[in-house]
Amino acid sequence: MSRKLLETDGLEWVQQGIVTEAQRAQLLALYPEERPAIGLLPLLGSLLILLSALSLVAANWQSLPETVRLGLLLGSLAGTYAGAEYFLRRQYDSLGMGLVGLGLMLFGLSIILTSQMYQLIGYDLTGLVAWAVAGVALTWVYRSRFLFILTVAIGGIVQGYNTGQLGAFSYLTAVLTAGGLGYYWWRRPDSLLGAVLATGLLWQTALLVSHLHIKITWFFGPAMLIYALGDWQEDRPAGRAMQGPPLVAAFLFTLGLALFGESDTYTGELRPPLLAYLGVLGAVLALSLWGKQRRGRLGSATDWLLLLPGFYLPGGLPLAIATLVVLYAYSGAVLWRAHQERNQDRVTLGTVLFILTTAVAYFKLTWGFMDKSLFFLLGGSLLLGLSWFLRRRAAHTFSSSETPAQP
Amino acid sequence: MNAPSPSAPERGAAATRHPPLPKPHRQRWLLWLVGAQLLFVLAVAAAGYATGRFGxxxxxxxxxxxxxxxxxxxxxxxxxxxxxxxxxxxxxxxxxxxxxxxxxxxxxxxxxxxxxxxxxxxxxxxxxxxxxxxxxxxxxxxxxxxxxxxxxxxxxxxxxxxxxxxxxxxxxxxxxxxxxxxxxxxxxxxxxxxx
Incomplete structure (x- = not known):
């Protein structure tokens, strides 16, 4: 709920007798007022002047003496942070935080431009790692979600640049993003930040796997470690949000295995050394189960169904069918749990997964030999019937629940 | 996966559990941080200059x-x-x-x-x-x-x-x-x- 909603609708609630005037005032006091935004015109005016200065500098950058260039970079960096602090002190929170973000971007730009000036680009990774360090430190100082997200993005960009352009992976950046921001999220659990951080870390993991030229299935070692972190988080919604991206990756991978698992060349590409892989995954599984047990969430252990290493079986139709069974078991478990918990969002999610699995299964098992018009007719009816049944089931669950949710 | 985000009062409670840094504290940290950033850019320039000068x-x-x-x-x-x-x-x-x-x-x-x-x-x-x-x-x-x-x-x-x-x-x-x-x-x- 926002202050804006309270301000606009609150009077109506008082008139309808839902809350008293005193309660409305109490509610309003929960959401302290932000200072009104600075007028649009002065802001636009200063932005235009800034742009003109920027274009003047950019056009003459090469011909400026090195000391002037360095002075300009350092001056604008310090000036932006000073401006940010000026506005934050006067309670212009959004503008202040925006300027802190701009300062962080300017720091990265200064490193890059200074390195260019002395032709140092491409020699080592320290420069850009410092950028990520600054992002993590600023996030901690300001306790800001915006800076958190910006730093995740910077970590991803730095790592992408390192692997893509310099042909090296910066383990320091990975450890910093995972450790610095992970600990921040651990102490201040938040759903959005959990999902963003998990996505950023998965991106870095993917870059590492492609950089090392190892089997792509190794991706799931770190990915499930992120998942296990979600199990240990006390705040349930934040933990689930952290587990979302690894689960999406695992589900898509299993879906791919069901579709292409028939060809042995594809599955051959997926097989890491058996004992090492199972050892790593087993260790992460134990960690995850321990966390689930400690937090009383053992029911969600079915998520691990997606990690069954079916690709070690010889490729062929049996493998595809076994994978489909796993997918059904997983999406069925999601649906069943959602009904148990009477959670509308998760029922929708489970329904989508179930229907997706059915579509893939149907395509896989019938495309080869069935007449195409019959294929589409039967497939359509199957999906319609399934969606009708699942929706009826959901309606039944929620109508019998004590606190009926809106369908 | 689509976990509902905590509502505003919950978040408020989380914020009181881990309050933002007090202002003087924050400003001291910020001074250090900005100083370190400026020094780092200067160090990159110095490394470049020294390599050209003494190499x-x-x-x-x-x-x-x-x-x-x-x-x-x-x-x-x-x-x-x-x-x-x-x-x-x-x-x-x-x-x-x-x-x-x-x-x-x-x-x-x-x-x-x-x-x-x-x-x-x-x-x-x-x-x-x-x-x-x-x-x-x-x-x-x-x-x-x-x-x-x-x-x-x-x-x-x-x-x-x-x-x-x-x-x-x-x-x-x-x-x-x-x-x-x-x-x-x-x-x-x-x-x-x-x-």
């Missing part, structure tokens, strides 16, 4: 550079004559592998430096020789491609004007006593005559 200079030739590359970017990719070396220069006991760091011993031959040996560890050098650090980019049966981190050159306006056709460059590399190397100067050589 020994090595002259390298490149294969011809195409000025058309500059239409879409402000840098060119340089391909040095020492980027592709014959395998017999390798002095290691095992075969070189991709991404391995290597040390290249350079010696002046007719004004330009040429590679005389490639080692897996930093070797002792004779008078007049210089060691450049590089990485193995690729290996073949009789040759190897090396990467020095000096392949990208941001072309200043002046050099850009001189570069009219596909012309080779003569590159001055400063190698600092502590091993850092950077391009310090670039001359455009006359175009090779078409055979």
């Amino acid at each position: 020994s200079v090595v002259l390298l030739r490149t294969t011809p550079v195409d000025p058309r590359d500059l239409r879409f970017s402000d840098y060119v990719e340089l391909n040095y004559t020492i980027s592709l070396l014959p395998g017999h220069l390798w002095k290691g006991s095992t075969l070189p592998r991709r991404k391995d760091p290597v040390y290249i011993v350079l010696e002046p031959r007719a004004g330009v430096f040429e590679a005389v040996a490639v080692y897996p560890e930093r070797p002792e050098t004779a008078q007049g020789q210089t060691v450049l650090r590089g990485w193995v980019a690729d290996t073949w049966r009789r040759s190897m491609r090396l990467r020095y981190g000096l392949e990208r050159y941001y072309v200043p306006e002046e050099t850009r004007r001189k570069l009219r056709r596909q012309q080779p460059l003569q590159v001055h590399i400063s190698v600092a006593p502590w091993g850092q190397a950077r391009i310090s100067q670039v001359e455009v050589l006359p175009a090779l005559r078409p055979r």
Whole structure:
């Protein structure tokens, strides 16, 4: 709920007798007022002047003496942070935080431009790692979600640049993003930040796997470690949000295995050394189960169904069918749990997964030999019937629940 | 997966559990942080300046550079004559592998430096020789491609004007006593005559 909603609708609630005037005032006091935004015109005016200065500098950058260039970079960096602090002190929170973000971007730009000036680009990774360090430190100082997200993005960009352009992976950046921001999220659990951080870390993991030229299935070692972190988080919604991206990756991978698992060349590409892989995954599984047990969430252990290493079986139709069974078991478990918990969002999610699995299964098992018009007719009816049944089931669950949710 | 986000009062409660830094505390931290950022940028500049000032200079030739590359970017990719070396220069006991760091011993031959040996560890050098650090980019049966981190050159306006056709460059590399190397100067050589 926002202050804006309270301000606009609150009077109506008082008139309808839902809350008293005193309660409305109490509610309003929960959401302290932000200072009104600075007028649009002065802001636009200063932005235009800034742009003109920027274009003047950019056009003459090469011909400026090195000391002037360095002075300009350092001056604008310090000036932006000073401006940010000026506005934050006067309670212009959004503008202040925006300027802190701009300062962080300017720091990265200064490193890059200074390195260019002395032709140092491409020699080592320290420069850009410092950028990520600054992002993590600023996030901690300001306790800001915006800076958190910006730093995740910077970590991803730095790592992408390192692997893509310099042909090296910066383990320091990975450890910093995972450790610095992970600990921040651990102490201040938040759903959005959990999902963003998990996505950023998965991106870095993917870059590492492609950089090392190892089997792509190794991706799931770190990915499930992120998942296990979600199990240990006390705040349930934040933990689930952290587990979302690894689960999406695992589900898509299993879906791919069901579709292409028939060809042995594809599955051959997926097989890491058996004992090492199972050892790593087993260790992460134990960690995850321990966390689930400690937090009383053992029911969600079915998520691990997606990690069954079916690709070690010889490729062929049996493998595809076994994978489909796993997918059904997983999406069925999601649906069943959602009904148990009477959670509308998760029922929708489970329904989508179930229907997706059915579509893939149907395509896989019938495309080869069935007449195409019959294929589409039967497939359509199957999906319609399934969606009708699942929706009826959901309606039944929620109508019998004590606190009926809106369908 | 679509976990509902905590509602505002919950978040408020979380914020009181971990309150933001008190203002004087925050400002002290911020001063340190901004100071460190400014110092870091200065340090990058100082490293670049010191390498040029105190380093020994090595002259390298490149294969011809195409000025058309500059239409879409402000840098060119340089391909040095020492980027592709014959395998017999390798002095290691095992075969070189991709991404391995290597040390290249350079010696002046007719004004330009040429590679005389490639080692897996930093070797002792004779008078007049210089060691450049590089990485193995690729290996073949009789040759190897090396990467020095000096392949990208941001072309200043002046050099850009001189570069009219596909012309080779003569590159001055400063190698600092502590091993850092950077391009310090670039001359455009006359175009090779078409055979």
